[in-house]
Amino acid sequence: MVVETRSQVRPGQRPPEAGQAARPGAPRRPPGAEREGEGFGIVSRSSITPMESVRRLLGFLAPYRRVVIQVILLLFATALLGMATPYLIQQVIDKALTLGNLPVVALYALGIVALSLTNAALHTIQRYSLAYSVENAVYDIRNRLYEWIIRMPFGFHDRSRTGQLISRLTSDIDRISRFLGFGIAELASVTLTFLSASIMLFRMSVQLGLLGWTILPPMIWIALRGSQELGPRFYGLRQQFGRITAQIQENYAGVRVVKAFAREQLEISKFRRELQEFNRRRMGVIKIFALLQPSMSFLTNLGLVLLLAVGGHAVLQGKLTLGQLVASQGYMMMLFGPIRMIGWLMIMSQEAIASGQRMFEIFDTQPEVKEKPDAIELPPVKGEIRFEHVSFAYEQDTEVLHDCSFVIHPRETVAIMGATGSGKTSIINLIPRFYDVTSGRVTIDGYDVRDVTLKSLRRQIGTIFQEAVLFSGTIAENIAYGRPDATMDEIIAAAKIAQAHDFIMSFPDGYQTRVGERGVTLSGGQRQRITIARAILLNPPILIMDDSTSSVDIETEYQIQQALNASMRNRTAVVIAHRLSTVKNADRIIVLDRGRIVEEGTHEELLALGGHYRRIYETTLAQQEEKEVA
DSSP states (O other): OOOOOOOOOOTTSOOOSTTOOOOTTOOOOOTTOOOOSSTTSOSSOOSSOHHHHHHHHHHTTGGGHHHHHHHHHHHHHHHHHHHHHHHHHHHIIIIIIHHTOHHHHHHHHHHHHHHHHHHHHHHHHHHHHHHHHHHHHHHHHHHHHHHHHHHSOHHHHHHOOHHHHHHIIIIIHHHHHHIIIIIHHHHHHHHHHHHHHHHHHHHHOHHHHHHHHHHHHHHHHHHHHHHHHHHHHHHHHHHHHHHHHHHHHHHHHTHHHHHHTTOHHHHHHHHHHHHHHHHHHHHHHHHHHHHHHHHHHHHHHHHHHHHHHHHHHHHHTTSSOHHHHHHHHHHHHHHHHHHHHHHHHHHHHHHHHHHHHHHHHHHTOOOSSOOOTTOBOOOOOOOOEEEEEEEEEEETTEEEEEEEEEEEOTTOEEEEEESTTSSHHHHHHHTTTSSOOSEEEEEETTEEGGGBOHHHHHTTEEEEOSSOOOOSEEHHHHHTSSOTTOOHHHHHHHHHHTTOHHHHHTSTTGGGOEEOGGGTTSOHHHHHHHHHHHHHHHOOSEEEEESTTTTSOHHHHHHHHHHHHHHHTTSEEEEEOOSHHHHHHOSEEEEEETTEEEEEEOHHHHHHHTSHHHHHIIIIIHHHHHHHHO
């Protein structure tokens, strides 16, 4: 399987392509790891067969089997009633009109009207019942797919393009809905109509029945041939649509980067190329359909001409009545109609099958981080963290951590330092089990993080990512995201610790101020302070900060640092540090180099060693100290 990776932004690293936003906490990929593809998905055809896709789609109707059975029975009833109309017309022509009996003609006419009304009523009930079951099934599909995506671990989202996921949740499911709600019912209806019309036509005249069936093989061959051609084309079309959606999403997310670097024309050209490819694929589908329908129409008209020729000759010889000829024409149209309908149903079914294949690709993607069936609840912890001979790789044969062992004691603040790509973010991602170790183990208070439930683990760890992410809603709702039951007093107390209370109260609506999408209506420092308040409100025994003060000015950082120092006294804190103030306030510093722990100690101890930390201090931290003194 070919997967796509997205480069992530770290200090000293070049930013991603315009429009590609780095997800907070996502791993840093080694150079050259990015490959063109479909996110987590496939650049070739899906390994899920069309029949398997149909079977699994129909499985979503299983909870509504009673309604589905009702729909099937109604389909039988409407199909049989439809067969009665040509027969009544035959009776009118052969008996009532021949005898010149107007009351009998009127009676048959009333019978046809009553039959049509009954058929319409049953058809209405059938359509409503089908819509009820299908809409509920589609609700289940969409809900389950979203739940599956949102529960997938970081590794899945590292490989996935957001636009591809959005495409599956929207347009793909819409096509599945249309197929389940209309395509299946029509397929069952045309099948019943075809069989019933064949029986009635042979009852009228074996000769005419055989004539009709001689036209069927070429029609069926055309339909099957078209289906074989349309299948892979529709899958490619859906994939291309996903690429277009992905590019739109990425460019909207990164529109400020696009404008800042004046790359509008580049993005317009890229989108035009994707759109041209979509149109090319779409025209390939239209070309097949354009050949399919006229061929079907020609064979249908040919069949009717032959019927009139052979049937008219039989009427002149007295072997067939005029009413039987007219009825036979009706049954012939009912015989050919389903085959002609196959062209439309084929397009609908192939679209749904392709969409189903893309959807089931997600369901069949197994998460790298799985909760054990016998996982236990992690009891309230003191906060001891142990790494025991931990090695870790985001991809096979590309380890980013090598045999790392260390202990962080309860209520200890540890700063992690190192050059870009040294493995700092990997270490903090392993503690809340965003990823699983390749070898070794990570324990909290002696519990292997793989042996406890994810919810009980993560509710005791507060994580503050480097990139501040907020959701549409009020400021209060964003602070209380991890504790929706928190009182307003608790929300305000957390905001004060994070030095966010004053600027929040400067807004006319205070804590009820609504933030824009991703918090774009706030400054970077304001967003970061709200995310810090969010973590503080959780009141976890373990606090993880990925350089969480990088987006604020020196004065605000100092205020936040003072508040965090008071907050961290009674909890274990692990901090990725790039600021001297953070390093000096840590109880201990762990220095990484190329995924290995090379030094460990206090600020003064590591300076005295004259190794990696001293070089970092002299090249970066000393300059910060000079600025602070100045």
